[in-house]
Amino acid sequence: MASPVDQFQIKTIGPSLNVAGMDISFTNSAAFMILATVVVGVFLTQSMSGRHLVPTRFQSMAELSYEFIANMVRENVGSEGRAYFPLIFTLFMFILAGNLLGMIPYSYTFTSQIIVTFAMAITVFIGVTIIALLKHGTHFFSYFLPEGAPIVLAPLLIVIEVLSYLSRPISLSVRLFANMMAGHTMMKVFGGFVVALGIFGVAPLAVLVALTAFEVLVAVLQAYVFAILTCIYLHDAIHLH
Amino acid sequence: MVAPLRRGSGKHGIRRVRGCAEVRIAALAGPASAGLVRGMDDRKSPPSLEDLADRVKRVRGGQDAARRKDLESGLPSSAMGLAFRVGVELVAGVIVGAAIGYGLDQWLGTKPWMLIVFFFLGAAGGMMNVYRAATGKGLSVGYANTADGDGSNEGGPKGSEHSDGGSPDGGKKEG
Numbered sequence: 567m568a569s570p571v572d573q574f575q576i577k578t579i580g581p582s583l584n585v586a587g588m589d590i591s592f593t594n595s596a597a598f599m600i601l602a603t604v605v606v607g608v609f610l611t612q613s614m615s616g617r618h619l620v621p622t623r624f625q626s627m628a629e630l631s632y633e634f635i636a637n638m639v640r641e642n643v644g645s646e647g648r649a650y651f652p653l654i655f656t657l658f659m660f661i662l663a664g665n666l667l668g669m670i671p672y673s674y675t676f677t678s679q680i681i682v683t684f685a686m687a688i689t690v691f692i693g694v695t696i697i698a699l700l701k702h703g704t705h706f707f708s709y710f711l712p713e714g715a716p717i718v719l720a721p722l723l724i725v726i727e728v729l730s731y732l733s734r735p736i737s738l739s740v741r742l743f744a745n746m747m748a749g750h751t752m753m754k755v756f757g758g759f760v761v762a763l764g765i766f767g768v769a770p771l772a773v774l775v776a777l778t779a780f781e782v783l784v785a786v787l788q789a790y791v792f793a794i795l796t797c798i799y800l801h802d803a804i805h806l807h
Numbered sequence: 808m809v810a811p812l813r814r815g816s817g818k819h820g821i822r823r824v825r826g827c828a829e830v831r832i833a834a835l836a837g838p839a840s841a842g843l844v845r846g847m848d849d850r851k852s853p854p855s856l857e858d859l860a861d862r863v864k865r866v867r868g869g870q871d872a873a874r875r876k877d878l879e880s881g882l883p884s885s886a887m888g889l890a891f892r893v894g895v896e897l898v899a900g901v902i903v904g905a906a907i908g909y910g911l912d913q914w915l916g917t918k919p920w921m922l923i924v925f926f927f928l929g930a931a932g933g934m935m936n937v938y939r940a941a942t943g944k945g946l947s948v949g950y951a952n953t954a955d956g957d958g959s960n961e962g963g964p965k966g967s968e969h970s971d972g973g974s975p976d977g978g979k980k981e982g
Contacts, residue, residue, distance in 0.1 A: 725928050726928055726931045726932045726935060727932070727935070728932075729900065729903055729904055729907070729925075729928055729929050729931075729932035730900060730932035730933070730935045730936050732903045732907070732932075733896070733899040733900045733902070733903040733929070733932055733933060733936065734899075736898075736899035736902055736903055737895050737896050737898075737899035737936070740895050740898065740899055741891070741892070741895045744891075744895065745891075
């Protein structure tokens with residue numbers, strides 16, 4: 567029987583390419599990222615192409631997802647956040663599509679790879695820091711000294727605050743990656759039980775049904791959490807409290 | 808826009824044309840505008856548009872603040888969600904601290920010391936994040952003044968009020 571973590575194996579598709587010592591072969595992970603992009607693009611353009619006054623089912627889904635993120639940005643970032651709506655909407659739809667595509671049997675979940683989620687998180691982190699620096703200049707650094715703290719403690723506090731600021735991309739990426747990886751591993755483990763227990767496999771099968779539903783919830787929830795945390799970080803960068 | 812509406816239609820007309828938020832505002836506004844809604848009392852001057860906008864803003868601000876509070880303090884509001892968040896925050900702090908310590912050791916050649924120091928500092932930073940997450944101080948670095956529901960109003964002219972009650976450089980921050 568296949569090991570539960572075999573599903574995370576990266577496999578190259580087609581020829582293996584090497585550029586300057588880096589392996590840039592096309593992989594199953596990359597294939598599913600492209601698939602996710604295509605699915606989102608087709609979903610949004612096709613469903614909105616009718617432009618019905620009374621939306622069809624698909625148009626309604628597209629409008630709902632748009633409004634969901636638009637409201638999220640407005641409530642969490644404020645009116646200045648409108649400029650960053652495309653970024654957050656793209657992130658949300660990409661992660662959501664990746665998570666949900668991963669729920670299809672035999673597919674690959676690219677969000678279960680730390681490097682993918684970390685790349686997105688570090689992009690958000692660097693972008694947010696640059697926005698804060700552009701908006702507030704050097705005043706941004708006052709962020710790291712809590713108001714009213716005794717000056718004697720400043721060296722210690724500043725280091726701790728900087729570290730806790732730097733831990734943002736890690737916690738942002740680990741949250742998504744760990745949720746997806748743990749969930750999918752658990753599903754494979756229970757799937758193994760079903761096969762191994764023969765007739766008594768009905769019990770783990772029941773658990774598996776509930777687990778599948780839970781995984782769909784987690785898939786949507788983690789996309790939402792990633793998007794809303796990006797919004798909150800943007801809010802901090804723009805308003806600096 | 809208000810005047811022709813008032814002249815043209817009775818009570819029901821107004822209700823039909825306006826959204827539900829405005830109806831609520833009319834109910835909030837007290838006797839003067841109650842007369843206005845009924846369309847009977849023409850002597851009293853109608854409340855100005857600025858007044859109306861002000862009241863709309865107040866109602867909306869309240870709603871947004873309530874909704875925002877839900878969102879911010881309880882990302883995943885379940886116990887498991889909170890536990891997971893706390894775990895991730897702790898681990899992230901330690902990882903960042905240890906990585907920076909290790910990097911500094913490699914660079915400065917102070918083999919174990921920076922790693923040890925930054926490991927604990929990173930753990931402290933992670934604890935700080937956990938504390939903020941658990942007490943609902945939000946996810947931001949530094950101490951946000953949450954007494955007035957930080958950021959509940961949506962930027963705009965009121966934007967400078969939210970950031971801090973007492974600090975003298977509040978105006979500067981927004982500028």
